[in-house]
Structure formats: C-alpha cells, structure tokens
Amino acid sequence: MHINLTGHHIEITTSLRHYVEEKFTKLERHFDQINNVHVILNVQKMQQKAEAKLHLAGGEVFAMSENADMYAAIDSLIDKLDRQVIKHKEKLTKH
Template sequence: MSDNTKKFDDQEYTISIMGKHIEITNPIRAYVEEKIGKIESLSTHIIDIKVSLDVQKLNHSVDIIMKFSHFKIKVHAITEDLYSSIDKAFGRLYTKLRKWKSRIQDHHAKGVSVTEMEVNVLEHAEHEIEEISQEIIDENNRAVEEAYALPKVIKQKRRPLKILTIEEAVMKMELSNDNFMVYRSEEEQALKVIYRRRDGSYGVMSPA
C-alpha cells in the first residue's frame, strides 16, 4: 500500500493505492497518479482517492472510491490486463464526473441542509443464547440456536441526514453505486429511502 498527499489549486487530498496479490511498483503508482491528474480539473474539494488493485489468475480488477465535498463516487473495472483495467476504471470515473458536473456544481452552490437521524447499533444477545443453550443442545437443532440469537440495541448514535431533492438523491446513487440511501425530502420534508432495483431503476419509499 502507498499513501501520499497531493496538492491541487491550493487543496490537499490523500491518494491511497492498495494492492492485493500484487506489488505496487513505482511504474504502477506513477500510472495511477497520472490518471488522477487528468480528473482533477473536473472536480474540486477532493478529500481522498482510494485505488485498490487486485489480481486473481487472469482477472485484473480495479476499484476506485473518490470522496469530495458531500459526494462519493465508486467505480469498478476488470480485464485480463492491469493497465487496461486502470484505464477502464478511470474512464468510468471520468464519465460520471462529466455527466454530473453541472448538477454537482449547482448542489455545491445551493449548500446542503442536514438534520440528525438516530441510528441504533445492534449486537447479538449472548447471555440469552446461554440461557437457552441447554434446550437447544437437547433438541439437537442448530436452526433453533440461530433463531434465538436475536440482536439487541447496545447504543444509539446520531448521524447527519441530508435534505435533498429527488434529483439530487438519484445523482448521489448514480455516483456512489450504493444500493440504498436514507434522506429527507426537500419537497415534502419527509423521511425517504431511495433504493436500486434489479433492473437498474430506482424506487423511493417513505413511512406511511
């Protein structure tokens, strides 16, 4: 793994290049950093860029996570050649930035309103498992043990909940490739969950 801090237009951000089943050589690092240099002009307020390289037999895969301001972009590419995979992954990153550049700029100009959302952290209740373990052993039924291993709330946290329009929510989903996101609707001031459907379209749910 290699990390370094880069400066662009008086901004500093971190570049992390990680290898799995592959050594990150100086030529590989230089090639990745050259690609990063070509996307800097498309985005401001970069926080960090993580590039993960993995080699599994003939498959050379590249994953990129780019964080900037209020956004996160994820891309993935896989080919039979490492440098081709790097080209393909950065090509997809470049395409996403170009596609959403004007809307991202509008989003930055507007500013992001946030509220707080309470998040419960769950943990398996081990003491409850112990209390019923003898019954489970007697019945010799592993499925029952798993059924009794119910989670419990061990602490609560508060996380920022962004207030977005439906267009902004879709943009964030497109950039991040996440499967779902919770946000507060700017139009209705209601809690919403946007999720990715199997066919690539999006669904939006809100509590009744």
Template sequence: MELQITSNNMEVTPRLRTYVEKKTARLDRYLPSLTGIQVTLAMENTRSAVQRHVAEITIRDERGTILRAEERHSDMFAAIDAVVDKLYRQIERYRGKRKAKTRGKGEEQDLGEPLPIAEEFVEEEQVIVRHKRFALHPMSPEEAVDQMELLGHDFYVFFNADEDGVNVIYRRRDGTFGLLQPEMG
C-alpha cells in the first residue's frame, strides 16, 4: 500500500505526518485490496475559522474503485479524524454492496476485519427514483458552463466537441469549475 501526503498553503510537520500515517495505517485491515492512499492537507483563507483546515483522503483498491472523503475543521488533527471516520462509513457501505453482489454465487471473498463502527452504521437501501433522458449537443466546456449557469444547476453533462466524448462540468465549493473527462479503464 502506497501512502502519499501532499499539502497546500501549509507545511506538513513530522508530527502531522506521523499522525496521518497512524490514522491511515488501519484502513488496509478493513479493505485488504487497498493499493494506494492519497492524503491532501490544506489551509484555506476563509472567513469562518471553523472551516479553515481541510483534510481530503482518496483511496484506491485493486478493482479500480475509488473512495474519497473531505472534511473541514478549525483544527487539522480534528479534520483528519473526521475524514477517516467518514471513510470508514464509505468502506462499510462499499463492502456491504460487494457482499450483496456475491451472495448466491457460492464464492467467499476476503473483506477484511469488521469495522469498529459497524454497530453504529445502519445501511440504507439506495433506490433510483427518477430516470431522465436528454439530447447531448456538441459544445465547448465554456459553452457548457454558460448552459449550467442558465439552468441554475451545480453540474452539466455535455458532449465535448474538443475531446470528442461525454464530459461533466461542475461547480466547486470555492466557486470555480471542474471538468470530468471519463476514460475507459
């Protein structure tokens, strides 16, 4: 398992690095197929001191699954604790879905140790309640931003004429925009 720690607008002290390593070391016990952990620590200039420190963790497993969580707090150590707790919940949900898919196939999968929060976590059944079809028109990402603004949405699916594929433009929390460009894996 590879651990990668990056930072934005702050220095990662040895104490902070050790704390992150200690907190993330247990993740592979609960998800044995874990291949990499990417931790991003940032300090943002916000009006609210409560949301100044940002901890983001992205984990990948052998199957190509990506789990990502982000938390903001007034203290970096508290943000790290909160984001690791959020990842535990995501791992529990992911393992539950994998277990449900393999039931009845007669094969056993090593899903790792039970999570420490498993008793508190109550899985809700997720049901798709609406299907929507729409025509995709070729446009540039800039035109997609304009369309998204006109509709008042936080994301917009479009056919990117420049890249010759379906993309998603979305509004980030800081007011900027992001572009998702899927690739076949």
C-alpha cells in the first residue's frame, strides 16, 4: 500500500506522518487489496479536516472528517474508511 500525504495550510511533521501510516495499517488487516491511498490534511481557521481516497481492487472509497484536533479527525476518518472497506469486501464476496 502506497500512501500519498498532502497538507494544505499545515506542515506534515514526521510524527503526523507516522500516525497516519500506523492508522492505515488497521485497514490492511480487513482488506489487503488496497493499492493506493491519497490523504489530504487541511486546516481552515479552527477546523482540522482530513480526507482520504482509497483505490481498491474493484473500486474507490472516499471519506472526509472534521474536528478541532487533527489526530481526532484522523481517527474519525479511519473509522469511516474501515466501515466502507468492510462493506466493499462483503459486496465482493457476495458476487
């Protein structure tokens, strides 16, 4: 899995990069056919925004999360993506 991490109005520190990479390994446990991930971290005034687009075998998944804390926004984003990836995997196994 290749992770592209982009920051808008925020500097991507090594600790933030390691946190994102650590959280995305959780998704690999559920579905190992994740090809590419594009994560955008954005700061707008007091809101921290995290978006991610996953390129999976058989489709794409997108999620977005906002919070006052960037780490909480990333956690919420991972939870949303986790549910969508599991749903995508179940859809593939039914066919």
